[in-house]
Amino acid sequence: AQSVTQLDSHVSVSEGTPVLLRCNYSSSYSPSLFWYVQHPNKGLQLLLKYTSAATLVKGINGFEAEFKKSETSFHLTKPSAHMSDAAEYFCVLNSNSGYALNFGKGTSLLVTP
Amino acid sequence: KAGVTQTPRYLIKTRGQQVTLSCSPISGHRSVSWYQQTPGQGLQFLFEYFSETQRNKGNFPGRFSGRQFSNSRSEMNVSTLELGDSALYLCASSLEASGRETQYFGPGTRLLVL
Numbered sequence: 001a002q003s004v005t006q007l008d009s010h011v012s013v014s015e016g017t018p019v020l021l022r023c024n025y026s027s028s029y030s031p032s033l034f035w036y037v038q039h040p041n042k043g044l045q046l047l048l049k050y051t052s053a054a055t056l057v058k059g060i061n062g063f064e065a066e067f068k069k070s071e072t073s074f075h076l077t078k079p080s081a082h083m084s085d086a087a088e089y090f091c092v093l094n095s096n097s098g099y100a101l102n103f104g105k106g107t108s109l110l111v112t113p
Numbered sequence: 114k115a116g117v118t119q120t121p122r123y124l125i126k127t128r129g130q131q132v133t134l135s136c137s138p139i140s141g142h143r144s145v146s147w148y149q150q151t152p153g154q155g156l157q158f159l160f161e162y163f164s165e166t167q168r169n170k171g172n173f174p175g176r177f178s179g180r181q182f183s184n185s186r187s188e189m190n191v192s193t194l195e196l197g198d199s200a201l202y203l204c205a206s207s208l209e210a211s212g213r214e215t216q217y218f219g220p221g222t223r224l225l226v227l
Contacts, residue, residue: 036218100146100169
């Protein structure tokens, strides 16, 4: 079975400090993994994706994620948080077996001044 | 290119009614997927269409249905609405059939069932 687990439902950081949002996955296939962001009352925006190329993936707005097969993890990081980063972040798995996306429960990122 | 568009953006219905939501994918995209987002269940896959054929369906009752037209536009219908159907319904499109394709999301339709 395919699944994704976001380890923190809420993360709070100060502006200018690093961001770490954790995601573990389970997949019997070689996975495709994505991070999406959702701002209040908005749709989902793709931050970055991993599809078996480089294990360190760079995305938009300074975000990056590292695929670690041995740890079945795909954590999202950013060196310095900005107030505009406050949003809901979803780690998403799309296995070869189908076309449906499997979403994590989401991590709400709060950025304080 | 214009993004994924969804209409209407907001809907209020009463229990027992039916509703139709519309999604226009990014030009050239042939795959359209639908998702339901609720605070309790999070984001759940409803169904996916490619070239007017439903290829994959999530675990939802038969009251939820959809279709795709030859121009790739898609509609989803919910009949006999229940209070629990109140949700944000998101449509996503992608270019091809591969499961590795990026799905691009529309802004969603927020449905409130009273």
